[in-house]
Amino acid sequence: EAVRDILERVKDRGDNRLGVEAMGLLEAYGIPIPDGDIVDSPEDARAVAEGIEGDVVMKIVSPDILHKSDIGGVKVGVADDEVDDAYEDLITRARNYQPDANLLGVQVQEMADLDSGTETIVGMNRDPQFGPLMMFGLGGIFVEVLEDTTFRVAPVSESEAREMTEEIKTAPLLRGARGRDPADVDGIVETIQRLSQLVADFPAIMEFDINPLVATPDGVAAVDIRLTVD
Ligand code: ADP
Ligand code: MG
Missing domain, CATH: 3.30.1490.20 (ATP-grasp fold, A domain)
Known part of the structure; x- marks a missing residue:
């Protein structure tokens, strides 16, 4: 496989x-x-x-x-x-x-379309106490400046993944605030869930970061990844 x-x-x-x-x-x-x-x-x-x-x-x-x-x-x-x-x-x-x-x-x-797209991050690390934690946040400069991220223990349900996209401080940006193009939030939700499944299937994956996952109005694209395996 x-x-x-x-x-x-x-x-x-x-x-x-x-x-x-x-x-x-x-x-x-x-x-x-x-x-x-x-x-x-x-x-x-x-x-x-x-x-x-x-x-x-x-x-x-x-x-x-x-x-x-x-x-x-x-x-x-x-x-x-x-x-x-x-x-x-x-x-x-x-x-x-x-x-x-x-x-x-x-x-x-x-090239991903960064004019109409928003750079987001989806990541995971294994917490000694809680197990695999999925992370979502805004990417690019936002992640360092705002530390605008949220976490859920994997596996993450659809409603939990959706909550993640709604509870970050910059969530209005994803929905098209200030004349921006709205991001494909459904695509982000699906991506978080699929990655949560990957983590469940492969315990050898210790941590990863998709930064950025570019979300345009039409879809999402993972343009960068790094991960650590056991
Ligand atoms: P790294 O994080 O290792 O520096 P990335 O692949 O994330 O490398 O690239 C750095 C930045 O370059 C991204 O955050 C994004 O702004 C831009 N970039 C990378 N790949 C693409 C792409 N395919 N389309 C548009 N912009 C990209
Ligand atoms: Mg990167």
Whole structure:
């Protein structure tokens, strides 16, 4: 099964942290992710970018670099003819940051619509007392500035997941306050539930963060993930 393979592979490489190479795990649980692929050459990066309409996002993929933007490891709005340079630059930045970093490649990804979309976070960590705790909050700058998050013990029912989307301080933003486009709250609710199921099915998953889960009026897309396995 897809999820088990992904979790086994990380153990084989002697690591317990995964980044966007684990996106297949989200696919397996029916959580929408942007089009894209992980490649290990500029030529392949170009081929993936040409298969995606419009500009793309390119990200370094390494278990040693899980906060990619911190090292300039995320390039947003890359045109087809910029892909080669972007690829080389990402690899250079990663090598400069940590010469012996385990580089798995570069992810080339469809752009999510951040103009009409809201960046949210869905996460989980295992609390010694309560067990798996699902977390939901606003993403982007909001998460650090406002610490606007809420928690429920997994498994999370539909009504509990909906409560999570209603009780954060910035909930009105999701519903379209101040002329914003309303987010697909049903899509968020479904995503929280599906992830709660994933956590129940795989006790080896110790914690994870989907940041951001971009919620537009038309749906949601998980554009970034990191997780830790036992
Ligand atoms: P990290 O959290 O490791 O720095 P992310 O993949 O979350 O890396 O990318 C950082 C930021 O770049 C995101 O919070 C988002 O604002 C933007 N971004 C990343 N991927 C996309 C995408 N596919 N479409 C639009 N914006 C993106
Ligand atoms: Mg992120």
